[in-house]
Amino acid sequence: DIVMTQSPDSLAVSLGERATINCKSSQSVFYSSNNKNFLAWYQQKPGQPPKLLIYWASTRESGVPDRFSGSGSGTDFTLTISSLQAEDVAVYYCQQYYVAPYTFGQGTKLEIK
Amino acid sequence: EVQLVEFGGDLVQPGRSLRLSCAASGFTFDDHAMHWVRQAPGKGLEWVSVISWNSGSIGYADSVKGRFTISRDNAKNSLYLQMNSLRGEDTALYYCAKDKGASGDFTGYLDVWGRGTLVTVSS
Numbered sequence: 001d002i003v004m005t006q007s008p009d010s011l012a013v014s015l016g017e018r019a020t021i022n023c024k025s026s027q028s029v030f031y032s033s034n035n036k037n038f039l040a041w042y043q044q045k046p047g048q049p050p051k052l053l054i055y056w057a058s059t060r061e062s063g064v065p066d067r068f069s070g071s072g073s074g075t076d077f078t079l080t081i082s083s084l085q086a087e088d089v090a091v092y093y094c095q096q097y098y099v100a101p102y103t104f105g106q107g108t109k110l111e112i113k
Numbered sequence: 114e115v116q117l118v119e120f121g122g123d124l125v126q127p128g129r130s131l132r133l134s135c136a137a138s139g140f141t142f143d144d145h146a147m148h149w150v151r152q153a154p155g156k157g158l159e160w161v162s163v164i165s166w167n168s169g170s171i172g173y174a175d176s177v178k179g180r181f182t183i184s185r186d187n188a189k190n191s192l193y194l195q196m197n198s199l200r201g202e203d204t205a206l207y208y209c210a211k212d213k214g215a216s217g218d219f220t221g222y223l224d225v226w227g228r229g230t231l232v233t234v235s236s
Contacts, residue, residue, distance in 0.1 A: 001175070040222040042158075049208055049226035050150075050158065061224065093158055097221025100172040102148075104158040 002026050002096050006105035012113040019081040021108045023094035028074045031098065038098035041070055041079045044107075045090045053092075054079065086112065115139035115225050117209045122230030129199055133230055135192040135209030143167075143187040146212035146219035149194050151205035152229070161207070162194065166217030176202075199234045206231050 003026040013019040029038045037057035042050040052061045054070035057077055067082045081088055089112060094105040121133040135147070149161040162183040163172045171183055182195040192209055206229040214220030 038221065042223075044158075049228055050223075051226070052213070052222065052224045055213065055222045091157075095158075095160075095222065100160075100163065100219075100221070101174045102160040102163070102221045104160065107157045 001101055002029065002099065002103050004094055004096055004103050004105035006092075006094060006108045008108060009106070010109040010111065012111045013081075013084045014113045015086065016083050017113075019084050019088070019110055021079045021092050021094075021110070023072075023077040023079070023105050025075045025077075025096050025098075029096045029098035030074050037073050037077070038096055039070075039072070039077050040095045040097060041068075042093045042095065042104075043088075043090045044093065050093065081110075084110075084112070115211075117211065117225055117227035119207060119209045119227045119230035122207065122232045124233045124235065125199055126236050127200060127234055130195070130197045131199060131232060133194040133196065133207055133209075133232070135227060137190045137192065137209075137211070140211070140225075142185075142190040144215055144217055146170075146214065146217060147185060147192045148210045148212060148219075148223055149183060149192075150208045150210055150223070150226075151203075151232075152208070153202075153205045156205075159205070163212070163219045163221070164192070165219055170218060172219070196232070199232075201234050204232060204234045 039057040041054040044050040058070045091107045209227045210223035211225040213224040
């Protein structure tokens with residue numbers, strides 16, 4: 001199984017500042033035949049189900065604010081929130097869908113400093 | 114409105130069985146693969162199972178393989194998870210989720226989630 005490891009486990013950022021969450025996969029999730037990275041990011045607020053933010057490592061889901069961006073390729077990926085808003089407090093998960101089982105990272109808890 | 118509603122969660126003794134259901138509405142159900150994902154209390158997300166649009170392709174996490182069976186009824190816009198030989202470590206909130214891919218086969222990323230149904234395995 002592909003192991004997804006996120007860092008840090010928790011993060012406190014001031015309002016308006018940049019937040020960066022990292023995700024590393026134990027093997028590459030890049031598929032050369034379609035030139036895509038099979039990596040998604042989700043946001044989960046307390047008491048709510050996860051919400052898809054980013055897929056194909058950098059494609060923003062419809063309705064997701066453009067302060068959220070994804071980058072990276074192969075085994076190393078980053079979710080960046082360019083200017084943290086109060087409503088961004090949540091746990092963030094990366095997920096690989098390169099091969100089943102479609103494993104998630106352990107989550108990164110984002111709080112306001 | 115696109116919606117998924119899970120039900121069937123309950124308190125059950127170890128070794129017993131339980132069947133979860135998920136009712137889908139607001140989209141063409143048989144255009145999409147469907148997944149189950151679970152979350153133990155206070156823990157992270159664990160992918161459980163997937164089924165393609167026509168039930169022709171199915172996948173399971175190793176932790177549930179041989180004990181859980183995923184199925185769907187496209188005529189009823191419903192997804193199911195039959196859980197047998199339940200263990201304490203199966204205690205979790207079980208989410209039904211829609212695969213974003215529109216081909217019917219699974220892409221693996223999930224754009225619509227239900228609110229979950231709680232399964233508690235305890236004597």
